Amino acid sequence: MVEGDDGIALASEFPAVERSAWAALAGDVNALRTVTDDGIAIEVLYTAADAAPEPGLPGSPPFVRGRTPASTRPHGWDVRQVVDSRRGRGAALEELERGATSVLMRLRDEPGDIDGPLMAAVLDGVLFGVAPVILDAGHRWVPAAEALVEVWQTQGVDPATVSGSFGADPFGVWASDRSIDLDVDVAALAALTAGVAGRFPTVKLATIDGTRFHDAGASDVQELGYTIANAVATLRALPLLGLTAALGRIELRLAATADQFATIAKFRAARRLWARVAEIAGVPTAATQTPLHAMSSTAMMTRYDPAGNMLRTTMACFAAGVAGADAVTVLPYDQVSSPAGSELGRRLARNTQSVLAMESHIARVIDPAGGSWYVERLTDQMATAGWAHFQEVESAGGFRAAVEAGLVARRIDEVRARRQRDIDHRRAAITGVTEFPNLAEPSPSLPSAGDEPAADGSLTRHRWSGAFEAIRARVDAFAAGALRPSVMLATLGRPRDFTARAMFARNFFEVGGIATRTGPVTDDEADVVAAFDAQPDRVVCLCSSDAVYGELGASVVKALTAAGATRIYLAGGPPDLIGALTDAGVTHTITAGFDARRALVDLVDHLGIP
16 A cells, blocks of 8 residues: 555555465466566566665666656657668768757768768768767777768867767677777777867767677676676776766667567666766766667567567667667668668658657656566666676676687577577567568568677677578578468368467468468368369378367378378377377477477478578
8 A cells, every 4th residue: 555645545445455365366377477588587466575675766876767866858868860871971961850869870881981071971961069970880980980070170160069979889899800909999999088088078989889799699687787897898998087087988878679678677777787887986976977878679670571670669769768768779670671771761760759759758757667666676686687797797807808708608699599499489479570470571682691609709690580581581582483382281170170270380381481271171081182182282281179180180191191291290289199190190290389490491491492
């Protein structure tokens, strides 16, 4: 029972209910509990008994509820949209005129030299005193920073008015590409600090990009721990500034996913962890100078059924806004197939933010999720576990030593493999790819490629749907020059007997790009065989209830085998019947929780699809 400010006992008219009574009515509570990639149990119900430690007030340590005591975002957060340098002259101004408030200048895929003329062309028309420019140039961050400074100087911009970030992340870039000389990049960061830090007082020197860990397969907690460890290593490379000034010249970037509560808790936990770093460093209030940038996850994006990405990025943007992110980047829904995004994709990305920030007014409420027993507990659990990862890295000698020892890559690979198993067994569904595929959609313009971890321990980008999309792309390529392979669904009995399993089987086969053809509604094996005779591929799947399997299954299977079926699948696996049905000729079973990816690869190989 909660006491209101006026002393009224809220909800006092309702009788108190013990948790045990609720659990008795809810049924098997343990079966409803879920576990995250970090091993954190998500309970079905949270009550006052699950309350976490007090998170503090907004603007007060540990800053879980926000960096400032009052909302600094009355009109929304910083809408930071990606501008790919390959789009050419005026690309940045186009984004700003259509709703963006800052520019994330992506140069990592620029095929030519990064120099002043290139930078000036893409940023043509931008008012630098109004719109911050944040650089994202990967391992070429040094020439990118030099080019931006050249543009500012050429245009006579007042150094005190410009803002943004030079985007330096030497340790992170090196972790993603171990062939880079880290010592050279660290020296370059020191030179950048000595050369421009004083001249451009409000420009961030470094952007610690935690999305690289997320994209490599890291869990939310690992992303937190390794991002903080990377940021601490970067602070140690900035001795000229002093700790207070150094914390003010860094920003942190984290991935936002469609798991809204996990994203909200992650960003709240990130502020707590960074506040702890500042506290240990002896400058606790300096943590408020480090902004948080949220970027919608690339790992969660799909190449097939890209329209589903609109929903994923909307949820990610909503969660980041609720969590109090200072800047948010929503990637175009078709980013995976079109590296720079289509005009429609970019417009929807901007408008998603406009609607959430300026029409839904999410940013007007400080920490709207605060006080939720669930969110507060999850924030505390993530912060505690993230700090443990950070401590493990520090115990190994710091970020560089941990990466060189293979600790970071090994820990990420463990989670990556565990997540892939869940996806393979369809315990973690990806709509449009592993569930509810659309065979009628055109094949994406770019082929799906494997995303295996690098042998040297470098972090490699990995999309969760990539493995299944590779199977689909293989079949689609074959179907482009021939008839799409198909499986006949032998539906036995009445619709009430076979509908559920027929839908399950159709979904499974079409995930791999294999069409299904439904046989007649019948309990006559002759009708089934007659329909199978018209089936071009000699593969069939029986779909019905256990009762019908027991009555007709064995005889139908034998008849199909005699008719030339090379593979006979059984939808469902009744334990007391599977032996007899296998003896009759069933070669494979498809059931909930089985390894769907392995089964599809095996079938595609069997069909002779290259």
